Amino acid sequence: xxxxxxxxxxxxxxxxxxxxxxxxxxxxxxxxxxxxxxxxxxxxxxxxxxxxxxxxxxxxxxxxxxxxxxxxxxxxxxxxxxxxxxxxxxxxxxxxxxxxxxxxxxxxxxxxxxxxxxxxxxxxxxxxxxxxxxxxxxxxxxxxxxxxxxxxxxxxxxxxxxxxxxxxxxxxxxxxxxxxxxxxxxxxxxxxxxxxxxxxxxxxxxxxxxxxxxxxxxxxxxxxxxxxxxxxxxxxxxxxxxxxxxxxxxxxxxxxxxxxxxxxxxxxxxxxxxxxxxxxx
Numbered sequence: 563x564x565x566x567x568x569x570x571x572x573x574x575x576x577x578x579x580x581x582x583x584x585x586x587x588x589x590x591x592x593x594x595x596x597x598x599x600x601x602x603x604x605x606x607x608x609x610x611x612x613x614x615x616x617x618x619x620x621x622x623x624x625x626x627x628x629x630x631x632x633x634x635x636x637x638x639x640x641x642x643x644x645x646x647x648x649x650x651x652x653x654x655x656x657x658x659x660x661x662x663x664x665x666x667x668x669x670x671x672x673x674x675x676x677x678x679x680x681x682x683x684x685x686x687x688x689x690x691x692x693x694x695x696x697x698x699x700x701x702x703x704x705x706x707x708x709x710x711x712x713x714x715x716x717x718x719x720x721x722x723x724x725x726x727x728x729x730x731x732x733x734x735x736x737x738x739x740x741x742x743x744x745x746x747x748x749x750x751x752x753x754x755x756x757x758x759x760x761x762x763x764x765x766x767x768x769x770x771x772x773x774x775x776x777x778x779x780x781x782x783x784x785x786x787x788x789x790x791x792x793x794x795x796x797x798x799x800x801x802x803x804x805x806x807x808x809x810x811x812x813x814x815x816x817x818x819x820x821x822x823x824x825x826x827x828x829x830x831x832x833x834x835x836x837x838x839x840x841x842x843x
Contacts (some may be wrong), residue, residue: 563731563734564660564729564730564731564732564733564734564735564736564737565730565731565735565736565737566727566730566731566737566739566812566843567608567609567610567736567737567738567843568601568604568605568608568610568737568738568739568840568843569738569739569740569809569812569813569840569841569842569843570601570738570739570740570741570825570838570839570840570841571740571741571743571805571806571809571822571837571838571839571841572597572598572601572692572740572741572742572838573594573597573598573692573742573744573826573831573836573837573838574619574687574688574691574692574742574743575591575594575691575744575831575832575834575836576640576643576646576647576687576691577590577591577646577759577831577832578591578594578595578691578695579646579647580646581594581595582595587759590759590760591831593826593827593829594695594826594829594836594838595695596826597825597826597838598692598695598696598826598838599695599696599697600825600838601692601696601738601825601838601840602695602696602697602698604840605696605698605702605738608736608738609736610702610736610737610738611702611703611735611736611737612657612660612702612703612704612705612735612736612737612738613693613698613702613703613704613705613737613738613739613740614660614664614704614705614706614707614726614730614737614738614739614740615688615689615692615693615704615705615706615707615740615742616707616709616739616740616741616742616743616804616805616808616809617685617686617688617689617706617707617708617709617710617742617743617805618688618709618710618742618743618744618800618801618804618805619642619686619687619688619689619710619742619743619801620685620686620688620689620706620707620708620709620710621708621710621712621801622708622710622711622712623712623713624713625674625675625676626665626668626673626674626675626676626707626708626711626714626718626722627675627676627677627678627707627708628661628662628664628665628675628676628677628678628705628706628707628708629661629678629683629685629705629706629707629708630656630657630658630660630661630662630664630665630677630678630679630705631656631658631661631678631679631680631681631683632655632656632658632679633653633654633655633656634652634653634654634655634656634685634704635652635653635654636651636652636684637649637650637651637652638650638651638652638684638685638687638690640687647687647691650687650690650694652685652690652693652694653700654693654698654700654702654703654704655700655701655702655703655704656703656704656705657703657704657705657735658677658679659733660703660705660729660730660733660735660737661677661705662677663729663732663733664677664705664707664722664725664726664729665677666729667725667728667729668721668722668725668726671721671724671725672721673718673721673722673725675722675725685704685706686706688709688742688743689704689706689742691742692740692742703735707722707726707808709741709742709743709801709804709805709808710800710801710802710804711801711802711804712802714802714804716790716791716794716804716807719804719807719808719811720807720808720810720811720815721811722808722811723807723808723809723810723811723812723813723815724811724812726739726808726811726812727811727812727813730812739809739812741805741806741808741809742805743799743800743801743803743805743806744799744800744831744834744835744836745771745774745775745797745799745800745828745834745835745836745837746762746767746768746770746771746797746798746799746834746835747797747798747799747800747834747835748763748764748767748797748798748833748834749763749832749833749834750763750832750833751763755832755833758832758833759831759832760829760830760831761830761833762830762833762834762835763833763834766797767797767798767835768830768835770793770796770797771797771828771835771837772828774786774789774793775822775824775828775837775839778821778822778839778841779821779822779824780821781818781819781820781821781822783810783814783815783816783817783818783819784816787810787815787816788816790803790806790807790810794806797835800834809841813841813843818841820841820842820843821842822839822840822841822842823839823840823842824837824838824839825838825839825840826838826839
């Protein structure tokens with residue numbers, strides 16, 4: 563019998579790499595890095611053998627997709643931010659049985675989902691960056707789920723999240739589930755983005771993000787799930803917030819009663835709103 567041991571919403575901002583370098587940005591993301599390191603320690607303490615990452619940097623236009631490869635190894639440079647993330651070496655194990663089960667159960671529940679076993683299907687930085695700063699062991703198994711779903715619906719992503727929970731329960735794995743993405747995600751316009759690395763692009767986005775976090779901390783999931791579809795569009799949620807919908811689907815949606823623990827307080831990054839937060843399971 564498998565177990566969902568840890569659930570979290572995590573940041574993957576590329577500026578964490580700059581934070582460790584000498585220069586004007588040194589230390590700028592110390593809190594975010596410390597939060598991911600703490601999640602890594604908790605993952606170890608809970609003896610998780612697998613991480614399922616809901617990756618808002620994996621864009622899909624049709625259907626739902628799971629990278630269920632037996633392992634992941636390579637050198638990654640971001641095509642979006644090559645000046646931030648370049649030549650990042652990575653090596654992780656995989657959990658094909660769990661990935662296949664997620665796809666099979668989601669499809670059976672009515673949302674067509676494919677599991678892939680392709681050495682040439684690279685993982686995106688929404689998966690690689692949190693794992694890097696969580697300092698996880700290379701032996702930890704990884705399943706990456708596409709969570710930038712351009713033309714999908716919140717009910718479909720909720721169903722995929724429910725399938726993830728069922729697949730975990732049927733497995734022999736102890737799993738951490740990570741929704742990897744920002745809250746609001748309106749990046750600064752190009753002419754100000756270089757100087758706006760530590761600011762939000764509009765105060766409206768900050769205020770809605772902070773209200774959402776209040777609801778999370780108060781366990782008011784009926785209100786939050788009701789606002790999520792509009793929130794995701796009005797505030798340009800990363801991946802349209804399908805990672806958050808999947809996470810809450812796995813936890814029970816509006817029947818979830820957990821009160822979120824903020825590990826890294828809310829912070830703006832290049833116009834977007836970010837947090838590291840644990841959802842009690």
